[in-house]
Amino acid sequence: MEMQVMGTGSFYTYWEVFRWAEDGDVFEIVDCPNNDFEGSRVVMKKQGGYGVVMKHYGSYGDDSSDTLVTPYGAITGSTFKRVDAFEKVDFRTAFDAIRTEGHEVYVKKYGEFEVFGRFTDFSDHYITDLDDLINADFYMKTK
Structure with missing residues (x-):
């Protein structure tokens, strides 16, 4: 965490x-x-x-x-x-959460957690292809 x-x-x-x-x-x-x-x-x-x-x-x-x-x-x-506490989640969990819009998903950029959602510009997170997307580290807030 x-x-x-x-x-x-x-x-x-x-x-x-x-x-x-x-x-x-x-x-x-x-x-x-x-x-x-x-x-x-x-x-x-x-x-x-x-x-x-x-x-x-x-x-x-x-x-x-x-x-x-x-x-x-x-x-x-x-x-x-x-x-805020963030827990690392796998690719599938992150995208299920984005799809259902039940939880916010985050990626880490320059040591800070930023929201990653349906309308996120991938280039803002240095994601240029599917491999980058699959290998990105996704997080969700925990309590």
């Missing part, structure tokens, strides 16, 4: 992450009083019926208190941006 900070969308303060996050959402620190934390990711986990907790990325399945993010100045003063 690959991840990318959303190109569009809102920036969130620490407290807004708790207000708007849902179970499993991933956020990345994009601005922080301590530059060492920029680029760090957190995952939100629903606990009981009372809301979400902020956990260190990669610790979603571990319920120990060591995995919780401690709310100190560098974290509470940070700005967060939602992260």
Whole structure:
């Protein structure tokens, strides 16, 4: 699975992450009083019926208190941006999704994920023949 900070969308303060996050959402620190934390990711986990907790990325399945993010100045003063997760899919899955228009399909261009759909200009993605199309890497968003 690959991840990318959303190109569009809102920036969130620490407290807004708790207000708007849902179970499993991933956020990345994009601005922080301590530059060492920029680029760090957190995952939100629903606990009981009372809301979400902020956990260190990669610790979603571990319920120990060591995995919780401690709310100190560098974290509470940070700005967060939602992260999208992309899973690589095969050619057939990608084109079935495009055909049924149920899901968006993406290709990676210059390290960024871009939508690939029915009306995509292949040359924008350096696809010049059927071989290029079959060998392209396709992705779909995951939760």
